[in-house]
Amino acid sequence: MNLIYRLKLATKQVNPFVIKDQFKCKIDYASLINRQQITPDTYLLRFALSEQNKCLGTQIGQYLSINDPQFDKDLSRFYVPISRIDDEGIMDILVRAVPSEKRFSVHLSQMKENTQIKLGGPFTSFLYNGFGQFTLQNQNHNYRKIGLIAEGSGIASFFQLIEGIATNGDKTHVGLLYIDDSMEDFALLEELIWLAEEKKIQVSFLSRKSNSLWSGLKGELTEHHLENYLPPPNDDTLIMISGRTSFKGNKQTQTMMKKLNHQNSNKTKGQKGKEIKKKISKPKQNLDLEEEIDSDQLEDLEENQLKTQSESEIEENDDQRRLRLAKSILQETKQELARKQKQEEYFQPVQLNEEEKRLNQALLEKLADKHTQFTQMSHKFKEPKTETFKGHTRPITQAQIDSFGKIMFSSSKDASIIKWDIETKKKTFISREIGKQQNGHSSEIYSISLNYDNKILATSSQDHTIKLWDTQANILIETLKMHRQPVHGVKFGLNSNNLASVSADRTFMLWDASSRSYVDTFFGHSTQANDLDSLNTDDFISAGYDRQIIMWKTKFGSQMIYQGHNYSIDCVRAITQDNFATGSADGSIGYWSFNKRKPLQMIENAHKGCWITALGTYLNSDLLISGSYDGYLNFYKKGKQLDLQKKIKQNGIVNSINVSENLIAVVESQEHRFGRWIVDKKAKNQIVLYF
Numbered sequence: 001m002n003l004i005y006r007l008k009l010a011t012k013q014v015n016p017f018v019i020k021d022q023f024k025c026k027i028d029y030a031s032l033i034n035r036q037q038i039t040p041d042t043y044l045l046r047f048a049l050s051e052q053n054k055c056l057g058t059q060i061g062q063y064l065s066i067n068d069p070q071f072d073k074d075l076s077r078f079y080v081p082i083s084r085i086d087d088e089g090i091m092d093i094l095v096r097a098v099p100s101e102k103r104f105s106v107h108l109s110q111m112k113e114n115t116q117i118k119l120g121g122p123f124t125s126f127l128y129n130g131f132g133q134f135t136l137q138n139q140n141h142n143y144r145k146i147g148l149i150a151e152g153s154g155i156a157s158f159f160q161l162i163e164g165i166a167t168n169g170d171k172t173h174v175g176l177l178y179i180d181d182s183m184e185d186f187a188l189l190e191e192l193i194w195l196a197e198e199k200k201i202q203v204s205f206l207s208r209k210s211n212s213l214w215s216g217l218k219g220e221l222t223e224h225h226l227e228n229y230l231p232p233p234n235d236d237t238l239i240m241i242s243g244r245t246s247f248k249g250n251k252q253t254q255t256m257m258k259k260l261n262h263q264n265s266n267k268t269k270g271q272k273g274k275e276i277k278k279k280i281s282k283p284k285q286n287l288d289l290e291e292e293i294d295s296d297q298l299e300d301l302e303e304n305q306l307k308t309q310s311e312s313e314i315e316e317n318d319d320q321r322r323l324r325l326a327k328s329i330l331q332e333t334k335q336e337l338a339r340k341q342k343q344e345e346y347f348q349p350v351q352l353n354e355e356e357k358r359l360n361q362a363l364l365e366k367l368a369d370k371h372t373q374f375t376q377m378s379h380k381f382k383e384p385k386t387e388t389f390k391g392h393t394r395p396i397t398q399a400q401i402d403s404f405g406k407i408m409f410s411s412s413k414d415a416s417i418i419k420w421d422i423e424t425k426k427k428t429f430i431s432r433e434i435g436k437q438q439n440g441h442s443s444e445i446y447s448i449s450l451n452y453d454n455k456i457l458a459t460s461s462q463d464h465t466i467k468l469w470d471t472q473a474n475i476l477i478e479t480l481k482m483h484r485q486p487v488h489g490v491k492f493g494l495n496s497n498n499l500a501s502v503s504a505d506r507t508f509m510l511w512d513a514s515s516r517s518y519v520d521t522f523f524g525h526s527t528q529a530n531d532l533d534s535l536n537t538d539d540f541i542s543a544g545y546d547r548q549i550i551m552w553k554t555k556f557g558s559q560m561i562y563q564g565h566n567y568s569i570d571c572v573r574a575i576t577q578d579n580f581a582t583g584s585a586d587g588s589i590g591y592w593s594f595n596k597r598k599p600l601q602m603i604e605n606a607h608k609g610c611w612i613t614a615l616g617t618y619l620n621s622d623l624l625i626s627g628s629y630d631g632y633l634n635f636y637k638k639g640k641q642l643d644l645q646k647k648i649k650q651n652g653i654v655n656s657i658n659v660s661e662n663l664i665a666v667v668e669s670q671e672h673r674f675g676r677w678i679v680d681k682k683a684k685n686q687i688v689l690y691f
Contacts (some may be wrong), residue, residue, distance in 0.1 A: 017060060017130035017164055019085055024057030025049045027064065027119045030091055032111055036506075036523055042153065042187045043095045043109045044082075047117065052089035056081060058121075060128040060160045061135075065120035066093075068107065076120065077104045082159040082188070084484060092484075094187055096153035126240075128161055132172045134238065143238040145173040147230035149221075149253075151243025152180055155187055158242060166195050167464075174201040177229045179221060179243070182209045190527050190545075191485065194504060204229040223256045377623035378637040378645055381664065384690040391418050391427045392685055395669035398447055398656040399687050402454040405660050409457055409471070410687055411445035413671070417459060419471065422663070422689065430457070430474045431467075439476045441467060446673060447489045451497055456513055458499055460487035466501055468513055478516040482509055488674070489532045489542070494619075496537040500552070502529035508542055510554050524550045524559050530674070531571045533580070543569035543582055551594060564590055564599040573615040573624070575638055581624050583612025589626055591642045601641045606634060613672060616657025616664065627654025627666065629678055648690075652683025664690040 030047035038044050049056060058064065058081060067076040083092035097109035127135035134141045146165075148158045155178060165172050180186050186205060196203045205216040206225060217225065231237045239257065392412035399410040401422070408420040409430075417430040417440075431440035443462035450457055456477070457469040466480040466487055485504035492499055497513040506528060510519040525544045532542035538555040549562040549572060567586035574580045579600075582590040587609045591601040606612060607628035614627040624636040633650045636642040652668035666688045672678045 017085070017128060017168065019055050019057055019059070025051040025054035025089075027057065027121060029116050029118055032113050032115050032117070033090075034113070034521065034523060035109070035111070038526075039185050039187050041097055041185070043097065044187075045093050045095055045108065045111075046083075047091045047093075049089050049091060055086055055088055056083070056091050058085060060085060060164050061126040062122040062124050063157075064122055066108070067118040067120065068104075068111070068115070069118055070115075071104070071107050075104055077108075078123070080125075080156045080160070082156050084163065085160060087484070088481070094153055094156040096187075125157070128164065130164075130168070131170050141238070142236070143172070144236040145231035145234070145238070146175070147237065147239040148174065148176045149226075149230070149239070149241045149243075150176065150178050151241075152185070153187065154242030154244070155192075158240070159188060159191075162192075162195065162201055166201055173231060175229065175231050176201060176203040177206060177221075177225060178203065179206045180208070183207050183216070190504070190506075194485070194528070202229075221253065221256075226256055375618065375621040377618050377621035377659075378635070380623075380662075381635070381690055382646075384648075384664070387425070387689045387691070389420055389425060389427075389687040389689065390684070391420075392416055393433060395653075395671040395673070395685050396655060396667045396687060397445055397669070397673040398658075399665040399667050400448055400450055400658050401660040401663055401665050402450060403452075403660075404454070405663055407454070407471075408665055408687070408689070409448055409450065410667070411448045411459060412685070413444040413673075415441040415443060415445055415461070417445065417448070417457070417469065419474065420687075428474060430469050430471070431459075431476075439479075441465065443486075446487065447491075449490045449492050449499070451492045451499075451513060452495045456492075456497070458490045458492065458513065460490040460501060462486040464503075466490055466499075466511070468516060480511055480516070480518065482518050482521070483507065485528070488528065488530050491532050491534045491540060493534050493537040493540070498537060498554075500532060500534070500540045500554075502532045502542045502544070504528035506544075508532075508540070508550070508552055520554070520557075522552055522554070522557070522559070524548075524552075524561070530569065533572055533574045535574050535577065541572055541574060541580060543572040545569075547584075549580075549582055549592070560594075560597075562592060562597050562599075564592075564602060570611065570613060571615045573617045574619060575617050575624055576620050579638065581615055581617070581626075581642070583615050583626060585611045587611065589615075589636075589642070591638075603642065607632065611672075611678065613678075614654045614657045614667075616659045616666075618659040618661070623659065625657050625659065625664065627657050629653040629680060633657075633666065650688070652680050652685075653678055662691060666690065 029050050032045060033048045034046040036044045063078050063080040065076040066079055079093045081091050082094055083090055095105050095108045097106045129135065132142050132144055134143060150158055162174055162176065165174055178186060192203050195201050206221065207216060207218055208220060210218040230239065392410065392414055394412050394414035396410055396412050399408060401408045406422055408422055410418050414433040416433045419428045419430055431437050434442060441459065441461040441463050445459050445461050447460045448457060455471055457471050458466060459469065460466050464483050464486060468477040470477050483503040483505055487501050487503045489502045490499060499511040499513045501509045506525045508522040508524065508529065511517065512519055525546055525548060527545040529542050529544040532540055534540050540552045541549060542552065543549045545568040547563060547565050547567065547569060549569060551560045553559065565582065565584040565586055565588060567584055569582050569584045571583040572580060578594060580592050580594065582592065587605050587607065589603040589606045589612055590599040592599050606626060607630040610628040610630045612626055612628055616625040617623060622638040624638060624642060626634045627650065631649060632647040634647055635645045637645050650666065650668065652670060653672055654666060655669045655673040656667040658665040668683055668688055669685050670680055670683045
């Protein structure tokens, strides 16, 4: 890795809505790596870019032409990317394939993986520069409120805009009216509902052909819809329309808009409704970063330095200015090299003496015994003693005890991570609350996991990232970015540094924590995945809002699907190598065999009808513990069925149960870890340790 590329890594984006040239990939070719059907006629396609460490380079409001030379070298079609503009190495698009209308779209929807397509552009419909600033027809405008009317696959034209505003601290108000033929046809439904539930946007769905199950708006678009579900007409309000040509050009729609005094309206040009026959000229080549430094970077660096200098210090000739900037760049590069070197040294092979080798081997043997020998645990904790641990300012989401039972780690919605000495109750912050630590998570932490030797802690967050932390030095090792939505769960494989994650973007991803690298993406969940657990080094199990449990055999790239609950599954835990348990929002606990697709036992109303919010097990034992918000922990003994042994009083909402050999860490919180659907203001945000 050369000096200029390291300098690129050190350069931070000042405006998250504008990607600088040095981060942009050449827009030339891309290869299909995944295809997923999300509605009866709509597909989500993911392409790998020609440069894996760079972004596509388009800005919000721009679109591309796509051509498959092997299909028809002169036939192209316009598409708006729906992946984030800062996603590296990938591009996602929505394709609506209607055989009678769009020959090329049908071809794309049936295209085989690894097929290479040709990209052209980018072309501009509008530009969004962030925080209400638009460029429309080469003129800059500022709007506080945006009303969006999307019909059918026209939602793709707005998705980058919606997600960009919702996830970058932009306070611009967004009101979306999404129109389609039926409830089954709405694409990106889960993503939009999640953003609406988080109060990031206001969204309304209008179904032309509704049935008894549909609870949203019904019928054709009317003045009533425009008046009540879009921002009111004003000088600081912009209304944008996207959809099929027949919809955007509909005189009735235009008449209704004018009647309601919506003067600032714009019809997007992306996601065209017709195919085009023309050759797209090759885009202009980007600046080669390996040879030159981007002039924008020099200007930004100079501007920042000028702010800190007095008027007398600014007076300098051109040679002095270049020398000063060169020294600054060199200093920043040295600091970046030093930081990267420290991280790389963390994973370098360590020369162990004979005693250290013996201890390391003893640890691995102990872990192997723990994960293969069956242990009787249900008789323990008959009359347990308790200790409480308090330190987070907001609801706690998860806690985990290390393999020696001496240290405990916890995470919170305030984005802090605390390392606890169990004996002395001394707390050490690995990461502080939001705004108090530059390299910490920027939003709520949902899940944590320790690797086999307790040296690496993985954390996942609402900010779409996974972070790896050195638990001995209490520093950040790496930030992993690939998920497009909040990451709900992370879990290390047994006795390994294989790391798995599940997300609201419906994907299951595999990482190598030892090399801090992405390994693979697996698809299976049709909606957001909520939780996961590990079975061994390579196999994992996950559960989600789609009422499915999936066992992932990552080594062979295969999966097995289990179904049995009536509602979202919030938690899943492996009990032994043969059995696992699930907890659902329908109030039931499922007891399963890995060899059968249907549950062996379903315990209805396990907690008086309350959601099952947490499960805890000691792997390869006969103990299962369940938690909810009914005021009790349930202890079960595993046999041919799960038998309830006892109940222990517990306060608040139980977000996490972690069982070690002699300890149980139970997280009590005022809120559910994923939201505020359940709130108990009388509860305390604390960890209760049973021993």
